[in-house]
Amino acid sequence: MLEVKNLRCSYGTNQVLKDINFRVDKGEVIAIVGSSGSGKTTLLRSISFLHKADGGTIRFFDFEKEITRLKSAEIRQLRMRLGYVFQNFNLFRNMTVRQNVMEGLVTARHMDKEEARKITDEVLKKVDMLGRAEYYPDQLSGGQQQRAAIARSIAFRPDVLLLDEPTSSLDPELTREVLNILTRLAAEGITMVVVTHEMEFARNVADRVIFMEGGVVVEDAPAAEFFNRPRQEAAKRFLRTVTGDFG
Amino acid sequence: MSERLWEILISSLPNLLLYCVKVTIPLTACIYALSLVLAFLLALVQVLNIRVLNRAARIYVWLFRGTPLIVQMYIIFFGLPSVGITLDAFPSAVIAFSLNYAAYMSETIRASIQAVPEGQTEAGYMIGLNYFQIMTRIVLPQAAKIAFPTLFGSLIGLTKDSSLAASITVVEMFKAAQQIAAKTFEPMALYCEVALIYLLLNTVLTSLQRYLEKRLSWRQPAVD
Ligand SMILES: Nc1ncnc2c1ncn2[C@@H]1O[C@H](COP(=O)(O)OP(=O)(O)OP(=O)(O)O)[C@@H](O)[C@H]1O
Ligand SMILES: [Mg+2]
Numbered sequence: 001m002l003e004v005k006n007l008r009c010s011y012g013t014n015q016v017l018k019d020i021n022f023r024v025d026k027g028e029v030i031a032i033v034g035s036s037g038s039g040k041t042t043l044l045r046s047i048s049f050l051h052k053a054d055g056g057t058i059r060f061f062d063f064e065k066e067i068t069r070l071k072s073a074e075i076r077q078l079r080m081r082l083g084y085v086f087q088n089f090n091l092f093r094n095m096t097v098r099q100n101v102m103e104g105l106v107t108a109r110h111m112d113k114e115e116a117r118k119i120t121d122e123v124l125k126k127v128d129m130l131g132r133a134e135y136y137p138d139q140l141s142g143g144q145q146q147r148a149a150i151a152r153s154i155a156f157r158p159d160v161l162l163l164d165e166p167t168s169s170l171d172p173e174l175t176r177e178v179l180n181i182l183t184r185l186a187a188e189g190i191t192m193v194v195v196t197h198e199m200e201f202a203r204n205v206a207d208r209v210i211f212m213e214g215g216v217v218v219e220d221a222p223a224a225e226f227f228n229r230p231r232q233e234a235a236k237r238f239l240r241t242v243t244g245d246f247g
Numbered sequence: 248m249s250e251r252l253w254e255i256l257i258s259s260l261p262n263l264l265l266y267c268v269k270v271t272i273p274l275t276a277c278i279y280a281l282s283l284v285l286a287f288l289l290a291l292v293q294v295l296n297i298r299v300l301n302r303a304a305r306i307y308v309w310l311f312r313g314t315p316l317i318v319q320m321y322i323i324f325f326g327l328p329s330v331g332i333t334l335d336a337f338p339s340a341v342i343a344f345s346l347n348y349a350a351y352m353s354e355t356i357r358a359s360i361q362a363v364p365e366g367q368t369e370a371g372y373m374i375g376l377n378y379f380q381i382m383t384r385i386v387l388p389q390a391a392k393i394a395f396p397t398l399f400g401s402l403i404g405l406t407k408d409s410s411l412a413a414s415i416t417v418v419e420m421f422k423a424a425q426q427i428a429a430k431t432f433e434p435m436a437l438y439c440e441v442a443l444i445y446l447l448l449n450t451v452l453t454s455l456q457r458y459l460e461k462r463l464s465w466r467q468p469a470v471d
Contacts (some may be wrong), residue, residue, distance in 0.1 A: 079372060092371075108375030131417075
């Protein structure tokens with residue numbers, strides 16, 4: 001469904017992504033893991049066009065194009081079908097939770113208000129935020145904000161949901177809240193690419209794990225395989241550090 | 248205080264209030280409205296980074312913030328007639344003040360727009376909004392809230408500064424007080440009286456600001 005080939009990306013002269021290739025199939029949950037600075041955020045940002053790539057090809061269903069040649073109308077069309085969940089939520093501060101969710105439906109997609117409201121209530125219920133629909137972001141805990149942000153990005157039924165460390169700015173308790181929601185969404189068959197440091201979550205929920213280091217994909221394997229029998233030395237080392245097993 | 252002084256103060260009060268309502272307030276309102284519009288345009292061309300206009304706006308701000316307001320007023324009222332442009336005192340004051348205040352206020356507005364976190368814009372793009380929608384629905388409303396206290400401060404400053412228009416013969420409240428002071432030989436009393444009226448005016452404005460700030464806030468009392 002979504003495929004990226006030979007993706008390259010840099011900040012100034014610092015090349016951060018070097019020839020990245022990967023593919024996401026419908027219904028799949030992919031966990032992207034790797035140490036800090038390995039380029040995970042940059043990867044998500046460049047396939048969402050929030051950061052301009054240096055080169056590479058993107059294929060989305062049967063639309064395929066060199067990433068630097070995309071016109072702004074095409075970028076907007078692609079973004080219409082991508083959901084993005086930010087590490088620090090980025091809820092619109094001047095809108096209530098309900099308005100945040102409705103914005104993408106009514107303003108961006110010109111949906112009828114009545115219908116948008118119905119969908120909004122449904123997704124807010126799904127993330128257990130219906131009771132807080134009239135709250136402003138500043139009145140919510142981090143976990144509640146993130147759940148509202150997830151609702152906002154699934155309301156328009158994106159083909160792929162991209163999540164950049166959705167729980168890393170949350171307390172353990174709030175992390176659990178959010179991971180439970182994501183587990184529920186995965187079970188519903190929503191296609192997800194999630195950058196995460198939560199290895200338990202990756203092991204239990206992801207179908208596949210992509211391990212990145214130094215701007216390249218070092219290992220791309222089914223989750224069970226990655227955690228039980230990592231092939232690359234770098235992956236083994238990484239797993240030892242994150243699981244705290246130095247033996 | 249002598250009876251005569253009381254009499255002067257009391258008899259001059261309606262006159263001063265009349266000039267306040269008839270001249271000072273309309274003058275302030277005209278200037279504020281004009282400079283707000285101009286400031287917004289100046290800020291916008293900078294934020295949108297429209298090439299030539301951006302440069303022009305920077306030069307404008309540099310020029311009008313870098314020279315004294317009173318000199319700008321003198322150039323417009325006393326200077327322009329020599330190149331064939333003659334304006335009445337009131338419009339001269341409105342123009343000079345607006346040009347000057349717009350330069351300051353555009354900086355406030357520009358900084359407020361730029362203070363809205365980039366993540367808000369990015370989130371807007373990722374739910375499918377276009378740039379115009381992001382500006383009008385997300386960035387500008389948030390910037391307005393950030394700019395509000397400072398812009399309101401400019402309004403309060405302006406009600407006082409409007410007295411400078413007296414220097415180019417606009418008969419506003421302060422000029423009226425000057426005239427009465429000259430007639431009665433009681434400058435101390437008259438100037439204190441007019442100071443009190445300005446103080447009163449700005450006290451009202453300050454309460455209005457508090458009220459509006461509350462209305463503008465995006466927090467509402469928690470429901471449960
Ligand atoms: N805005 C930026 N300007 C310059 N360099 C950047 C910028 N953002 C990231 N980098 C560099 O790009 C590299 C990859 O960063 P990236 O944020 O993609 O890593 P990450 O894998 O998401 O790390 P983390 O787990 O800490 O979030 C890092 O070396 C970082 O220093
Ligand atoms: Mg990151």
